[in-house]
Amino acid sequence: MKEKLYLVGIVSLLLWFVPQQVYGMHIMEGYLAPVWCISWVIVCVPFLRHGYKEINKMVQDEIEVKMFLAMAGAYVFVLSALKLPSVTGSCSHPTGTSLGTILFGPSVMSILSLLVLIFQALLLAHGGITTLGANTFSMGIVGPIVTYLTFKLVCKSGGSSKLGVFLGTMLGSVMTYVVAALQLALAWPDATNGFLGAFEKYLGIFALTQIPIAVSEAVLTVLILEAMLPHMSTTFLSKTGFLKGGFKSDEA
């Protein structure tokens, strides 16, 4: 099983070379009809409530937890600001949500992503206020959930935690944009091919560019977690989703 996982890891690295012409980013202001804007906000609400409660608990916790939370938020902040070139010849954003997800689990990432998205929508006209619901769902909810589940799965199947981080980050990043493609296809079904046709088209548009970016992001996240690991006290490790997710601290 371990060997199979490593094979998957290597193939993923090679995927960096694959994609051709495509694109991928947040949904822009005004490009989602009001009915969809509201629907996606409604979908986000339970996750955001849960995330808010979790963050509240953390903020009252020790300073060490707050520091790692700040790291997680800052990581999303930085990576979302970077337009990285992809082998497809266009640019996309990494998400940066995987660091926080692996440390704390997916729940708090909904709030952190929302904050970053608000910042970008207000000051950079990137994404949008009306599309906050949709973008939070793809980046702050589905992405982190996929990352966390993949991480746990890999660790429990005997893979190293590094591999778990790598694959989790990669899949989460790509899934974020798969969901974005889904959201666009729902709102803009193709005249001839309907929803599925549009989904296929937007998948090509959104998710394919993301793959090499996701690979780069995955490697970077592994590196930064490795750098952070020696600074985590055992209390922190036992508290967070990190150890619960199956991270093997003896690998530090």
Next chain:
Amino acid sequence: MKHKKTKRFQWWVGLLLVLMMLVLPTLIQKGQLFEGADDQATREIESHHPDFVPWIKPLLTPASPEIESLLFSVQAAIGTGIISYIFGYWHGRKYEKN
């Protein structure tokens, strides 16, 4: 001690790999515009729905692409500042313990 050195070396190799993955596309795809994806996505929508007009516009828009780059840089800088501060804190704490 030797174990630590190889780990460090690996880490820096990893970082180099990341930087390469970020720079290479510009070298491989010469002549490509490397446009932002949201611009391309909106173009895609508009090409299929020519009557479409976005029903709302962003409140604030950067005055020029350069200003937009500035704002992205500021965002990245703020985030990097926080990360660096924390790593610096941990680094200092290590010496304090000794």
